[in-house]
């Protein structure tokens with residue numbers, strides 16, 4: 281059970297709005313740092329040192345990547361621009377992993393140039409990588425366990441997922457890589473998204489550990505690391521519990537002792553690519569009420585739209601909403617909280633109980649620190665919003681300015 285509170289005083293945000301119009305995002309530096317520390321600490325038993333490669337796609341801002349680097353995190357990149365963002369944040373070499381799919385040659389070339397870890401998505405990418413970028417010393421493959429592992433609501437059934445190698449392809453792939461002289465190996469999987477069942481992660485680790493034992497038996501391959509991917513869930517709803525990362529870590533440690541150590545394959549590093557769990561709860565979309573419309577329902581029309589935050593519209597995702605300054609008022613209004621896109625699913629909430637809302641009120645949409653701004657788009661000529669970092673001393677640093685009409689038109693040939 282979590283109580284959602286806004287970490288900044290209302291008057292500070294009102295002062296900020298005087299200079300920078302809504303909508304905009306605010307990220308809480310102190311909370312992100314504290315959370316990053318405790319996430320890493322939970323895995324302190326990991327031999328050779330645990331690392332979370334923060335999934336850049338969750339919050340692709342170099343200021344955030346830099347801050348997370350200071351907390352010992354690396355970057356998980358899925359495209360060339362994400363590799364460049366990681367580089368801009370000062371991350372180097374094996375602090376970066378390229379976990380991509382349907383990958384173009386330029387991405388492999390750039391990753392090789394940077395000395396990043398390359399995580400291949402398919403066996404057909406081995407000759408492709410060799411032809412375009414050459415074979416590195418260290419290689420990782422992404423495993424898709426298929427029917428071995430049940431799916432989850434967002435990511436679906438593994439057999440239906442486009443990602444990863446089959447078990448047979450993995451064995452063939454590691455064999456080929458050994459023949460090509462590769463000496464260092466990693467194994468990756470990611471079969472969940474926003475998963476709140478801790479046992480899911482322990483089971484996934486067990487599947488990977490068993491596979492490592494099997495591959496070692498068949499090929500004699502020793503593994504340097506296991507990458508459990510991302511997908512660690514957060515409680516978007518107040519009645520949901522935080523995922524117990526220490527419980528997950530203890531479960532994985534037990535599986536490690538019983539499978540990896542017992543089979544003489546120790547040491548293997550454990551790494552992850554968590555994005556949502558690291559920054560998700562510490563981001564806030566601040567938006568103002570433009571109009572309150574009363575027809576067949578009450579529609580509270582905001583100056584943000586699904587172009588700023590698309591999770592509610594595409595996944596039906598719940599995001600808690602605070603009406604700033606009215607936290608203690610009764611929830612007397614049942615309304616749909618809408619954006620201005622010409623799409624009827626442009627709604628942040630449907631039939632939500634809020635205090636009585638009026639034009640000019642400031643609404644804060646919670647848990648938008650991951651896969652929030654990042655998933656924004658320009659449909660209907662909507663401009664991408666600014667991002668602010670609330671520093672540990674309470675000041676606000678603009679870490680991305682709002683887009684202008686000139687930015688939007690910059691690519692047009694007129």
Ligand SMILES: Cc1ncc(COP(=O)(O)O)c(C=O)c1O
Nearest residue numbers: 335379510511512553554555556
């Ligand atoms: C390969 C990969 N790694 C990591 C992540 C991060 O997931 P999350 O932010 O849910 O932890 C994603 C998300 O789509 C992903 O595709």
